[in-house]
Amino acid sequence: xxxxxxxxxxxxxxxxxxxxxxxxxxxxxxxxxxxxxxxxxxxxxxxxxxxxxxxxxxxxxxxxxxxxxxxxxxxxxxxxxxxxxxxxxxxxxxxxxxxxxxxxxxxxxxxxxxxxxxxxxxxxxxxxxxxxxxxxxxxxxxxxxxxxxxxxxxxxxxxxxxxxxxxxxxxxxxxxxxxxxxxxxxxxxxxxxxxxxxxxxxxxxxxxxxxxxxxxxxxxxxxxxxxxxxxxxxxxxxxxxxxxxxxxx
Numbered sequence: 001x002x003x004x005x006x007x008x009x010x011x012x013x014x015x016x017x018x019x020x021x022x023x024x025x026x027x028x029x030x031x032x033x034x035x036x037x038x039x040x041x042x043x044x045x046x047x048x049x050x051x052x053x054x055x056x057x058x059x060x061x062x063x064x065x066x067x068x069x070x071x072x073x074x075x076x077x078x079x080x081x082x083x084x085x086x087x088x089x090x091x092x093x094x095x096x097x098x099x100x101x102x103x104x105x106x107x108x109x110x111x112x113x114x115x116x117x118x119x120x121x122x123x124x125x126x127x128x129x130x131x132x133x134x135x136x137x138x139x140x141x142x143x144x145x146x147x148x149x150x151x152x153x154x155x156x157x158x159x160x161x162x163x164x165x166x167x168x169x170x171x172x173x174x175x176x177x178x179x180x181x182x183x184x185x186x187x188x189x190x191x192x193x194x195x196x197x198x199x200x201x202x203x204x205x206x207x208x209x210x211x212x213x214x215x216x217x218x219x220x221x222x223x224x225x226x227x228x229x230x231x232x233x234x235x236x237x238x239x240x241x242x243x244x245x246x247x248x249x
Contacts, residue, residue: 002200004115005047007186009070011165012048016110023109024054026230027140030245031105033232034224036138038104044093044129044141045112049075049086055107056086063103064088065096094121096128104134108141111241114149114204117179119215122207126219130248139221139246142229148240149173149180149206164189178206209235212244221246 005012031038039061046052046064048071056062062085066072072088079086091097093108094116106129116122129139144153150173158169168185182202187195209226216223227233229241 001183002198003068004200004202005068005071006200007070007188007198008184008200009048009068009074011162011167011186012071013050013074014162015160016050018050018110020050020054022230023051024058027051027055027107027109028058030140030225030232030243031138034138034245034247036105036136038137040103040105042098042103042106042129042132044096044106044108044125045110045115046075046088047071047110047112049078049088051107051109052086052088053079053082056083059085061085062087063098063101065091065093067092094124094128096125096132098132102132102134102137104137106133106137106139108139111142111144111204113141114144114207115202117203117205123215123219126215126221130220133248135248137248138224139244139248141244141246143207143212143242143244144204145235145239145242146206146208147238149178149204150175152240153180153182153204166195180204180206209242209244216246220249222249 041060041062043052043064046066052062052064069090072090075088153171154173156171166187170183172181185199190196213223224247225245226235227243228239229243
């Protein structure tokens with residue numbers, strides 16, 4: 001069994017049904033709401049660059065970071081020829097070291113922070129973000145909510161048959177640890193009507209807002225906002241995604 005996004009990377013953009021232009025506009029509206037006009041942006045867990053690139057096309061200097069070499073390879077290919085203000089680096093966000101470089105804002109989208117499945121890992125990541133932000137810089141990130149991880153993913157299975165591949169997705173929710181275990185099985189065509197079966201494992205941790213607030217305070221951040229995703233309204237129990245805005249003190 002391979003790590004997350006080893007095989008999913010090549011199908012990720014096909015499977016994601018998102019309006020990234022709208023998502024980009026939402027992030028811009030959030031940092032403007034909180035009085036920031038950044039020039040440089042760090043994106044953690046950038047994946048295939050689907051948000052990195054729209055931000056870069058808005059004129060920001062954006063550096064995307066992801067642990068998956070497979071995802072970054074696709075991102076680099078998608079950004080080729082679009083400008084020198086868009087760059088990508090393969091690194092683990094909890095061990096981030098960009099040689100003293102700092103940014104006006106950091107973002108992490110598409111529930112990348114849910115992949116940090118214990119307190120030490122989350123704390124190390126917040127500390128790494130702190131080191132790479134200028135004083136007063138903002139950290140914007142989203143989380144899959146309790147409703148999504150427990151009720152929508154939960155102990156459920158999904159499957160989809162595409163023209164060029166198929167996948168099966170089995171979930172198990174560990175209520176004691178608040179972790180959703182996900183096993184994805186792909187059938188990838190290898191020619192002559194034959195398919196190769198490959199499997200990779202994902203884990204997502206449910207982080208509740210009091211836990212985020214505690215760790216933010218511990219690592220030098222002020223929590224400016226906790227919102228239902230794509231709004232500036234307070235968190236609700238049936239939201240599928242939560243959005244946080246933190247400020248480096």
